[in-house]
Amino acid sequence: MSPLLAEIARLQAELDRANDSIDEKLDELEDAGLGVVSLTRDLETARSNISQLENEVARLQRREERRLHRLERLRCQKCLVKVATSHLQRLYDADERFVLQRVLG
Secondary structure, three states, rough: HHHHHHHHHHHHHHHHHHHHHHHHHHHHHHHHHHHHHHHHHHHHHHHHHHHHHHHHHHHHHHHHHHHEEEEEEEEOOOOOOEOOOOHHHHHHHHHHHHHHHHHOO
């Protein structure tokens, strides 16, 4: 009977180790799952921010187009002579390129 009890005790110890190992692996899977949930939430937040920024860029582009359209129709209020805005636009573009070169260069 003693060898049988020894074998049962050995098997019980092996089962306990296996259960501990399973518990550790389940904890790791749960932690990984929470990490995935957090990353998914962060990704959705980033997508939302990108969408808002794209909308803002589109709004600013429309605003710029309206500004340019108004400049094209600009006239002197005293004599009603049309102002040559193409020169102003070239100066603006040159200044914008200069700023970009300073930032990127």
